[in-house]
Amino acid sequence: MRRTPLKDRIPGGTDGRRMLLIGFIDKSGTGLWATSIALYFTYVSGLGIGQIGLLVGVSGGFGIIGAPLAGRLADRFPLTRLLIGGQLLRAAALLALLTTDTYALLLLYSAIGAVPDRGTNVLTKLYATRVAGPERVRYQAINRTVGNLGWSVGGLGAAAALSVATSTAFQLLLIGNALTYLVMATLTLRCAEPPAPVRVAAAPGPHPDATQPAPPTSPWRDRAFLLFTANESVLSLHDSILQVALPLWIVHATDAPVGLAPALMVVNSVLVVLFQVPLARFGATTEAARRLLVPLACLFAAGTLAFAASAAGGPALAIAALTAGIIALTFAEIVQATVSWELSVALAPAEAQGSYLGVHALAPATQRFAGPLLLTGVISAGPLAWPVLGAALAATCAVQSRLVRRTLTRPSLSVPTATVSEH
Incomplete structure (x- = not known):
């Protein structure tokens, strides 16, 4: 062939x-x-x-x-x-x-x-x-x-x-x-x-969305999108876990060698390069991306439980648990990126696509500021704080799934649209 x-x-x-x-x-x-x-x-x-x-x-x-x-x-x-x-x-x-x-x-x-x-x-x-x-x-x-x-x-x-x-x-x-x-x-x-995209007018006849009000063209007045963006800032915490919490947790709570932190970051980078593109096909449509929030919740739970287990004692257990945790959280990073890309565009009206994506970009920015502070608190609280964080992340996935399902009663950009050139 x-x-x-x-x-x-x-x-x-x-x-x-x-x-x-x-x-x-x-x-x-x-x-x-x-x-x-x-x-x-x-x-x-x-x-x-x-x-x-x-x-x-x-x-x-x-x-x-x-x-x-x-x-x-x-x-x-x-x-x-x-x-x-x-x-x-x-x-x-x-x-x-x-x-x-x-x-x-x-x-x-x-x-x-x-x-x-x-x-x-x-x-x-x-x-x-x-x-x-x-x-x-x-x-x-x-x-x-x-x-x-x-x-x-x-x-x-x-x-x-x-x-x-x-x-x-x-x-x-x-x-x-x-x-x-x-x-x-x-x-x-x-x-x-x-x-630039322009939505196709609805076909004549009854439509399940006919009674829905027109979506606001400003993301600042779209409460559903603002909540979606707030949830995204929580689901982006994997970044601070890898960049900030991992080295601090290794030093202050486990018997793993300090040199494990950069080694695990290499593992993270290699996995992203190998699997980001192949796994993207599982979130190629809006509904498929929404369904990925379920395995994302499981990956967050598995990764945080592994971090908690790494403090149980002994370098061998710490290395094994941290490695398993990084693998789980790296795949969470890959899945969350795929979900975020598709859903943020699908929720954006065509006539204000740029404004919506600009507001959505505040999610990772907020995480970069608040994430380190939150995770230093988790580290200070000890191993039991990790399962609590995992449960919070899983619950956010559930809230996000329900929010997206309810909000996407308006047409999605995942379906064919008419386009006109910008001049």
Whole structure:
């Protein structure tokens, strides 16, 4: 049997493949710079630990507005122009750091750069949604896999540069990341503007949704979508569990060696690369994605129970339980990403798709702020807190499933839609 060429198995055609390359370059540059931000401000700018913490925290908080702002603009302007503008602004804000060691200016430039950085994630997702059509879940899975590979490449490059540990090396890493934004902007210029979706009018005759009121066009007035987004912030906790709780739990509550933490993070990355795309087919429709909330609840429960068991005593048990827990939570991460991609688009009215996805992007941002605080509390409370957290996550899955089933009485973007080009 003749195999389909790889390029033909990627949704979105030439523009879809080009945007995947842009995503790879983006994550490579971010991986190059993200691991050296604190060291740059320490060795080049001469900042203290407290100053660096405040700078990163303030710029991160300021950057939260980038997601809803980008979504709002995407409903009014062509996506490609917004992407190019965001990439150029990211490059300019980053290069501006080279011009000063004044703390107020470093804070200002970092905050300015954080806005398009967060906004670009929304615009990229929206572009994928439009260019890949009904295959958007598969496309996003491929994009996430490519992004993980990009992070790895960038991280290896940063590790090589940081072995030198000179001011020049840190400055070259910053310039290297800025150059990736310029390359991305150049490639985006060659991408066609994808058509914006418009819902097909309902066929004449009785319709089960005929008595339903028209959905609000602003996500801020859509209570169901705001609740969905709030639930999403809870279901995104796997990120803080892996990034924050895992190393702290290993050190403070188990007999496992400290070196197990980075090893398990490698396991996480490898599993995501191997399984994100194959498993995406199980959430390719709205109803299929909603049904995945049941196995997601089971994975959360299994992972948190394994973390609790790792504190029972002995290095062998700790290593085995933590490994099992990471495997379960990695598959929870994969499933949750698939569910989130499909349902967030399905719940968004076509006429306000950008605004809705911009608000939805606040879920991971909220989790990144609140998650570490919550999980340090779980660690302090001891092993029994993990099953409680698992039960809370499973209950959130149940609430989310019921909410989505009730809300999706209006037409879903998973069914065929008519489209018109943006001009």
